[in-house]
Amino acid sequence: MTNYKQVIYQKFDFENPHTVHELSETTLPDIVPDDKVIVRMICAPIHPCDTLCAMGVVNGVEFPCVGGAEGVGVIEQVGKDLQDRWQSGQRVHVAANYLFGEWTNWNGVWSEYLLCPDNAMMAVPDGVADDLAAQFMVNPLTAYAMVKEFGLGPGKTLMQTAAASVLGKIMIRLGQIYDFDTINIVCRQESADELREEFGIDTVYVYDGSVESAKQMKQAIASDFPDRSIDYCIEAVGGDTLRICLEMLGPNGELYIYGSMTGDVTIQLNTVADIVMKNNALKGWSSQETWMRQTSDEEKHRCINELWELFQSGKLTMPESGQRFTLSQIKDAMVASCAPGRSGKIMLDCRA
Numbered sequence: 001m002t003n004y005k006q007v008i009y010q011k012f013d014f015e016n017p018h019t020v021h022e023l024s025e026t027t028l029p030d031i032v033p034d035d036k037v038i039v040r041m042i043c044a045p046i047h048p049c050d051t052l053c054a055m056g057v058v059n060g061v062e063f064p065c066v067g068g069a070e071g072v073g074v075i076e077q078v079g080k081d082l083q084d085r086w087q088s089g090q091r092v093h094v095a096a097n098y099l100f101g102e103w104t105n106w107n108g109v110w111s112e113y114l115l116c117p118d119n120a121m122m123a124v125p126d127g128v129a130d131d132l133a134a135q136f137m138v139n140p141l142t143a144y145a146m147v148k149e150f151g152l153g154p155g156k157t158l159m160q161t162a163a164a165s166v167l168g169k170i171m172i173r174l175g176q177i178y179d180f181d182t183i184n185i186v187c188r189q190e191s192a193d194e195l196r197e198e199f200g201i202d203t204v205y206v207y208d209g210s211v212e213s214a215k216q217m218k219q220a221i222a223s224d225f226p227d228r229s230i231d232y233c234i235e236a237v238g239g240d241t242l243r244i245c246l247e248m249l250g251p252n253g254e255l256y257i258y259g260s261m262t263g264d265v266t267i268q269l270n271t272v273a274d275i276v277m278k279n280n281a282l283k284g285w286s287s288q289e290t291w292m293r294q295t296s297d298e299e300k301h302r303c304i305n306e307l308w309e310l311f312q313s314g315k316l317t318m319p320e321s322g323q324r325f326t327l328s329q330i331k332d333a334m335v336a337s338c339a340p341g342r343s344g345k346i347m348l349d350c351r352a
């Protein structure tokens with residue numbers, strides 16, 4: 001009988017989401033079920049969506065729920081029905097919202113071991129680092145799916161907020177690879193300097209929430225893109241940032257809300273000037289709800305393979321991970337993941 005530790009939560013806390021998680025112990029079955037594999041987890045990141053789950057603003061959380069949207073592990077045992085598809089020793093990415101087929105609820109990954117069905121896993125190519133593999137889906141696959149969905153390429157312009165986030169950095173690089181322009185909005189000068197240096201780009205703008213910086217940002221973007229209308233915006237900050245981005249969107253533009261780093265989800269819009277008169281669209285994007293539910297498994301496999309190739313060829317890289325914590329340090333890890341200006345994604349080492 002093997003006992004193992006996992007991080008669970010049994011309540012939401014909108015104000016203090018870092019307080020809800022606790023360490024729990026459970027037992028692996030002696031014999032792996034026919035339709036499952038046993039995965040020994042290696043590591044898993046803490047994403048903003050993990051905080052949102054703990055706040056109670058994400059679909060599909062049923063208590064008690066194991067935390068963690070995604071991670072990487074090694075298969076230890078394979079059930080009888082899956083032996084033609086998976087092998088012991090194989091590295092796999094595991095997604096809490098099963099990536100293939102229809103997902104119903106979160107089956108988190110912050111655990112020493114997982115019992116996984118076939119559709120929760122994707123094989124990790126040799127040579128891909130564990131830290132990259134552990135966070136392949138939430139940010140890289142989301143950014144890549146957006147590029148495909150919007151048909152971004154030469155002549156197109158994408159504006160994005162929270163541009164110094166992992167997703168934002170991947171999007172900047174995808175812009176360089178697929179030859180579309182990115183207009184990158186950040187909330188701190190240090191983040192702007194970092195993006196300019198790391199990607200050799202000038203199109204980074206600081207909006208710190210003040211009226212003056214909104215004015216300066218709008219003038220700078222208008223001057224840098226005089227003949228170019230902004231086709232798409234992906235917005236993850238909320239509040240005034242969202243409203244200002246909508247004002248800057250070009251005619252027939254589309255603004256996708258895909259996060260809310262400020263938590264400010266109620267805003268006043270000029271619906272006539274900024275939506276009706278410009279024929280603009282305001283939409284939501286959630287990888288779980290938008291992409292996973294509406295994309296065939298065949299198309300998902302195609303995107304996944306193309307994205308692995310971008311990483312393997314070195315064209316696309318992942319920002320360095322940040323501080324590492326054990327599963328039993330989950331509360332500190334959650335606090336660290338929300339610290340402003342932290343460098344790199346906080347990682348949980350599931351074996352420690």
Ligand SMILES: NC(=O)c1ccc[n+]([C@@H]2O[C@H](COP(=O)([O-])OP(=O)(O)OC[C@H]3O[C@@H](n4cnc5c(N)ncnc54)[C@H](OP(=O)(O)O)[C@@H]3O)[C@@H](O)[C@H]2O)c1
Binds near residue numbers: 139288
């Ligand atoms: N809907 C989806 O399917 C989906 C999928 C993936 C990600 N997301 C969303 O994408 C966003 C980025 O995710 P990530 O994992 O890439 O993030 P991340 O690497 O953890 O970075 C978070 C970013 O948010 C910025 N930020 C934090 N608080 C802010 C505030 N109050 N105002 C403005 N910016 C603030 C930070 O800026 P500094 O660096 O300057 O501190 C940082 O760049 C999140 O909102 C996440 O929920 C959504």
